[in-house]
Amino acid sequence: MTSNAPATEDAHEAHHGHSHGHEAAHGTFKSYMIGFVLSVILTAIPFWLVMAGVFENSAVTAAWIMGLAAVQIVVHMIFFLHMNPRSEGGWTMMALIFTLLLVAIALAGSLWVMHHLNTNMMPMSPEMMKNMP
Secondary structure (H helix, E strand, O other): OOOOOOOEEEEEEHHOOOOOOOOOOOOOOOHHHHHHHHHHHHHHHHHHHHHHHOOOHHHHHHHHHHHEEEEEHHHHHHHHOOOOOOOOHHHHHHHHHHHHHHHHHHHHHHHHHHHHHHHHHHOHHHHHHOOOO
């Protein structure tokens, strides 16, 4: 009786490149430094956008910040979590896609809540303040 179950691999085979499709990516000093530098840049740019008042419209600034935040999440996942389409039979790529979907939902929801709080709660005109109890 033959089994279709994959053969188990020992640490020696996995370490020396004789793995059967379950090879996990290992970071190098260079890849970690690239990830670190990109993270610093992707943190400094939104700070600069806000502090320098680059855009007159705050919605444009918020859109840029959200976009750079999404890019930074992807940088972290690739350079620090070593996600690529080859490791773990493609499951890490599925995790990346799932994370991007969740991040998009969270960012859209956060913007929706902030917009509605601003619209419905802030700011009050001087006439509205006079009529307050």
